[in-house]
Amino acid sequence: MPRTRLDLDRIRAARRTIDPVYLDTPMYRCDALGRRLGCTVSIKLETANPVRSFKARGTELVAGLLAEQGRTAVVCASAGNLGQALAWSGRRRGLGVTVVASVRAPAVKLDRIRALGAELDLVDGDFEMARERAARIARERGIRLLEDSLDIETCEGAATIGLELAGGESPFDAVLIALGGGALATGVGHVLKTLVPETEVICVQPAGAPALTRSWHERRVITTESAGTIADGVAGRFPIPEVLDDLLVVADDAVLVRESSIIDGMRLLLEHTGLVVEPSAALGVAAVLEDRDRFSGRHVVTVICGSNVDLDAHRRWVHP
Amino acid sequence: MPRTRLDLDRIRAARRTIDPVYLDTPMYRCDALGRRLGCTVSIKLETANPVRSFKARGTELVAGLLAEQGRTAVVCASAGNLGQALAWSGRRRGLGVTVVASVRAPAVKLDRIRALGAELDLVDGDFEMARERAARIARERGIRLLEDSLDIETCEGAATIGLELAGGESPFDAVLIALGGGALATGVGHVLKTLVPETEVICVQPAGAPALTRSWHERRVITTESAGTIADGVAGRFPIPEVLDDLLVVADDAVLVRESSIIDGMRLLLEHTGLVVEPSAALGVAAVLEDRDRFSGRHVVTVICGSNVDLDAHRRWVHP
Incomplete structure (x- = not known):
């Protein structure tokens, strides 16, 4: 049982407070995307709801x-x-x-x-x-x-995604989670490390906004002077110490990806799954693109965390 | 209880045979789309699965x-x-x-x-x-x-959508269903007319492929020489007599929509819900666009039945 600020019983109880429209979201294999990436890819879709994100x-x-x-x-x-x-x-x-x-x-x-x-x-x-x-x-x-990621409700709310992942029919090897403030990663990570600890929890952040990833690797808070990425949802500069502490317990890795990989990820998601997603939601696919050997033949799940994206910008990125 | 070839107990039992990845699909209100259309609009999303349609x-x-x-x-x-x-x-x-x-x-x-x-x-x-x-x-x-729509499994499989619609939290006034061979409409219609008979069941077909709609209005099979519509999923010409008989029992109306409305529907779905859908899936929105007064202030559900669409064609239609 990982020791973080989160609590599995409270996370289970949270399902009773959250409107059902946000729970039990689709999770399914995307064969075409998997073939393109050289691994088995499942999507956990958090955008088919009234606010188009997991928040x-x-x-x-x-x-x-x-x-x-x-x-x-x-x-x-x-x-x-x-x-x-x-x-x-x-x-x-x-x-x-x-x-x-x-x-x-x-x-x-x-x-x-x-x-x-x-x-x-x-x-x-x-x-x-x-x-x-x-x-x-x-x-x-x-x-x-x-306060996103600091307030425990934001982490435990996101953690209900972890319950659904862990309760799914087919096991998987790794989950790729967009890393912003850290609520999603600590939430999902806490549940997975409790219920299916062998599953690898990998956080993904843009190289242009690397503060929390660098902090995770150095095991201390590192801030950055600026943040430059199209992934506007994860562009923080000041990691929260309590969140970093939790992340150090539940994450197996934290990786950085290039902007061009994020764009490639958005394009692949559109072409092979028909999904228009915001840049943050493409971080998982970007991570696979940048390290195919690591994921080759494995079953990875990526959380599609948001689809609030300017359509003109999306079109410019995806069809340059 | 409507008298059709379908059976509610068999439909309920069908849920045990169908892979869960196709069941309990998202259903949610789309406020922005509703504001644009002058009514309350909910979406029943049948595209977030491995084959991207309800089939x-x-x-x-x-x-x-x-x-x-x-x-x-x-x-x-x-x-x-x-x-x-x-x-x-x-x-x-x-x-x-x-x-x-x-x-x-x-x-x-x-x-x-x-x-x-x-x-x-x-x-x-x-x-x-x-x-x-x-x-x-x-x-x-x-x-x-x-044989799609003739074989009872295709109708009763589609009818499981009706169970989910009828079991939802918030009541609605009308459901808009793409009409092709008729499996989706007879299936969903049978369940709704059994469980929530006051809900209006409205079938929508392209004016360019009107055979089953015309048949419904004249209460006899009418075939057409040709079918011309971008909604390739519903472009039949020879209605099946048994399906028409069922449709006459469960449908409250069958309407035809123009190609331009289908395209407008696809554009609105992209802009206001972020969904890339195939033309057939936009028929419901097209029907509201063509008859706003009919739906004004009411709560309508439209089944987003498929998203297998050529992306270049979609882009041409939506951004002319």
Whole structure:
């Protein structure tokens, strides 16, 4: 049993709070993609839901808890997907939701946050500046600050994906998980290392936003001056110490991939599975592309974590 | 209880034969699409599986039965999706599968049938010619001919979608179903008219391939000389009398839509849900576009029945 901040019983109980529309998502083999990559590839699809990402598994827990406590408002910083998910979960429970995001976040993500009725507060800086501003708003208004990956609900919500992976019919050798703040990786990793510890848990981050991966390898927090990647959902610079600690327990590896591999991954996912995904969701395929020998003949699962992508940008990337 | 060839107990039992990867597919509201269409829209997504269409629900039943009977081979005519599904279901049960298709079927569908290990037999004509040839092959080889929509397994397999729709959390007012041979419509319609009879069952066919819709309205089989539509999955000309009889019992309406509406539907599905679908899967959205008043303020469900589409063609249609 891995020792992290997460708890398997709480993760199992979380399934009762999360709206079923976000649970038991499709998981299936993609033969054509597997042939192209030289291994068996299964997809865990987290985009066929109202907010088109896995993030609502966590926000459902947070919003459920806040509603129980009689709280009326919550604020978060978001690269775009957490904000949509919190807006969705808050709206159905009558919570006022404020989302702080970078003006440079994809317009489609910002538009969808607004459309879900949240107050959108934009900062002229990156995700780390949005985090600072969200913390200030929470202090000033005396409302709950939701911090992605630090707050246990975001990790344990994501961890319910791990329950579904571990409960699937066919075993697999490795899971490839996009690494941003770390909630998805620590969540899925905790469950897999508890229930099917022989499964390899591999985190994948863009080489242009490598802070948490470098931190994992050096076993201490390493920050970066800047982050440059099309994978806007995972472009953090300041790893959270508690998350790194958990990640050191549950991850078997953390790898970096090039931008061109992310684009190739998006193209292969479109061609062979018909899925339009955001760059973060192509990190797993990119990792296989960059190290085919490592995965040759094995069965890998990749979590398709989001599909909130600007369609024009997607088309430019995929059909240059 | 509607009197058709279908049986609710058999449909319920079918869930035990069908591989779970095809069951309990996502169903969720698409707010952005709904706002655009002026009604509440939910999607029942039948494309996130190994064959990217709903057809395997039926072929799982057929192949399971044949394997039980010790049969070793099966042949079908297919516009492309049934062939892939039968190839998938047959392969895992050691059945030899022959698929007869038109040379004019989308190359992606033909390629995927071959990739799944089926013998592909091409005819230089339309789907109706493929049906004739498949019947001849069955006679000559003394093997089972699978006839889509006529064979009860194809209807009852599709009908399991109806169970999932009827068992969902939120009620809906109408379901929009692509009408080709009729298996999907009679299957889903039978279950809904049994369990939630107040739900309107509306079949949608392209105006360019109107044979079954015209037959439904005139209550007798009407064939057409030709069929011209981009919705290759539903381009039949010779309705099957038994299927028409069932459809007359379970369908509340059958409507025709223009090609331009189908294309608009594909574009809206891409823009507002991120889904790349084949033309047949956009028929429901096309029907709303052509008759907004009818659906205004109501909750409609549309079955996204397939995503096997040539990507270049899709791009040409959606971004002219």
